[in-house]
Amino acid sequence: MTGVIEIGLGQVAATLVLVAVAAAVAAWERTQLEGDIGIAVARSFVQLTAIGYVIKAIFASDSTLWVVLLLAVMVVFGALTARGRARRVPHAFWALLIALAVAATATLTVVLLLGVFPAEARYLVPVGGMVIGNAMTAAAVALNRLGDEVHDAAARIEATLALGATATQAIAPIVRRSLRSGMIPLIDSTKTIGLIFFPGTMVGMLLAGAAPVDAVRLQLILLYVLLGAVAIAALVAVALSRRRFFTSDHQLSEIVTLQE
Amino acid sequence: MNSRQANSERQRHERAAAGQTAVPFELLHVTAKRGARVVLEDLSAVLLDGATGIVGPSGVGKSTLLRLLNRLADPTSGVIRYCGRDLREHEVLSLRRDVGLVAQLPALLEGTVAENVIYGARLAQRDADVVATLRLAGLDPAFASRPADALSVGEQQRVMLARALALRPSVLLLDEPTSALDEATTAAIELTLRDLRERLGLSFVLVTHDRAQADRLADRMLALERGALRDADPAAARLR
Numbered sequence: 375m376t377g378v379i380e381i382g383l384g385q386v387a388a389t390l391v392l393v394a395v396a397a398a399v400a401a402w403e404r405t406q407l408e409g410d411i412g413i414a415v416a417r418s419f420v421q422l423t424a425i426g427y428v429i430k431a432i433f434a435s436d437s438t439l440w441v442v443l444l445l446a447v448m449v450v451f452g453a454l455t456a457r458g459r460a461r462r463v464p465h466a467f468w469a470l471l472i473a474l475a476v477a478a479t480a481t482l483t484v485v486l487l488l489g490v491f492p493a494e495a496r497y498l499v500p501v502g503g504m505v506i507g508n509a510m511t512a513a514a515v516a517l518n519r520l521g522d523e524v525h526d527a528a529a530r531i532e533a534t535l536a537l538g539a540t541a542t543q544a545i546a547p548i549v550r551r552s553l554r555s556g557m558i559p560l561i562d563s564t565k566t567i568g569l570i571f572f573p574g575t576m577v578g579m580l581l582a583g584a585a586p587v588d589a590v591r592l593q594l595i596l597l598y599v600l601l602g603a604v605a606i607a608a609l610v611a612v613a614l615s616r617r618r619f620f621t622s623d624h625q626l627s628e629i630v631t632l633q634e
Numbered sequence: 635m636n637s638r639q640a641n642s643e644r645q646r647h648e649r650a651a652a653g654q655t656a657v658p659f660e661l662l663h664v665t666a667k668r669g670a671r672v673v674l675e676d677l678s679a680v681l682l683d684g685a686t687g688i689v690g691p692s693g694v695g696k697s698t699l700l701r702l703l704n705r706l707a708d709p710t711s712g713v714i715r716y717c718g719r720d721l722r723e724h725e726v727l728s729l730r731r732d733v734g735l736v737a738q739l740p741a742l743l744e745g746t747v748a749e750n751v752i753y754g755a756r757l758a759q760r761d762a763d764v765v766a767t768l769r770l771a772g773l774d775p776a777f778a779s780r781p782a783d784a785l786s787v788g789e790q791q792r793v794m795l796a797r798a799l800a801l802r803p804s805v806l807l808l809d810e811p812t813s814a815l816d817e818a819t820t821a822a823i824e825l826t827l828r829d830l831r832e833r834l835g836l837s838f839v840l841v842t843h844d845r846a847q848a849d850r851l852a853d854r855m856l857a858l859e860r861g862a863l864r865d866a867d868p869a870a871a872r873l874r
Contacts, residue, residue: 529737529739530743532701532706533742534741535706535730536730536734536737536798537754537798538728538731538801539753539757543757547744623708623726624727625707
């Protein structure tokens with residue numbers, strides 16, 4: 375990796391021209407999205423600038439403790455955000471918090487033990503952020519599907535329980551479909567990568583002046599790490615949540631049956 | 635006593651001789667709630683071996699009662715005994731295999747009819763004779779390889795029945811078994827149920843809003859009204 379590019383605020387401001395185009399299209403077609411576009415631009419500027427300074431401070435301190443703290447904050451915010459997608463799953467926050475923490479810890483530990491990256495803030499913070507972000511999306515999608523399907527298929531689950539199936543057996547097809555929903559988007563984008571779109575890390579490295587082969591290799595490492603993280607997060611979130619729909623006597627809980 | 639009743643009476647004696655109790659269910663001061671709503675209140679009754687019909691209007695708690703007997707739900711207070719023991723003392727999974735429940739609407743698993751029929755038996759690590767079980771439920775064995783979701787409601791209801799029969803239960807709980815069916819299919823299902831009683835000596839608890847159906851299928855009839863079970867057939871007063 376060689377070469378560093380400097381970006382000034384003027385360059386960022388110049389790209390607002392394209393935001394103005396988006397807002398003009400929105401207004402012209404009366405999509406009523408102009409407000410949302412404004413909020414999105416303002417929030418992205420404030421949030422990214424703030425995190426930029428936080429990362430700068432952490433890089434400067436080069437303290438592992440601060441890195442861990444930052445990643446822990448990301449896990450908590452990730453779980454809070456994903457909970458919004460999993461409203462029909464009881465106590466989803468805790469399942470998501472544990473799922474994201476396990477996914478981040480497991481994948482970063484493996485990467486460090488294999489010597490892929492050194493244990494330095496400049497590697498751990500961006501990779502950890504990507505891992506937690508992707509794990510959050512996968513766990514949220516999986517729990518969203520799990521909650522919806524359990525409520526929609528309550529009669530079928532009860533009919534299966536009535537045959538003497540355990541709660542785990544009765545919910546198994548739904549668990550399978552939920553895990554697939556959580557993992558398929560990343561698997562699909564991994565399949566088409568380089569053909570249909572160039573991923574962000576690779577683009578960033580190329581823009582920063584890295585050799586294309588290095589950019590590709592780093593991108594591959596990240597993709598494989600993310601696949602692992604996404605699988606772990608979806609699995610842990612679904613495994614912890616599925617029991618919440620049942621009593622210890624293999625009965626569907628009232629949270630579900632009352633909504634029939 | 636006609637020949638059908640005599641036959642089922644004989645089978646009941648045989649089961650009693652084999653150590654099976656003649657009183658499957660006793661309900662003692664059973665109260666059940668759904669959320670904050672009291673569905674059944676202080677219900678006490680005995681559901682004898684044989685065929686018991688429970689009649690009552692929609693929403694009176696008939697389905698809730700069957701869910702309690704299969705332990706898909708538990709009463710808020712009171713005790714239900716099965717074969718003399720508190721339901722909660724029975725191992726719940728074996729209890730559900732012994733007290734089969736056929737839901738009001740078909741709710742089959744994805745897959746073929748055969749896969750649905752052997753599903754429960756396989757959970758109990760037992761073999762199921764798919765052809766014989768389908769015949770018992772009044773279905774042609776040619777249905778075995780068909781996808782369950784491609785069948786008519788009446789056919790699916792028969793697969794639900796076959797699936798419960800594959801568990802070789804002692805009691806079948808039938809929740810409005812023909813409510814979604816036309817007259818001809820209803821008559822055919824009723825014929826199958828009568829045939830099952832004669833051939834297998836199964837006990838039934840049948841809940842229905844159709845008093846005439848309970849009359850045709852049951853030895854005795856109880857009416858569930860405002861959370862209480864009353865004897866609906868004075869000639870056969872069995873209510874405690």
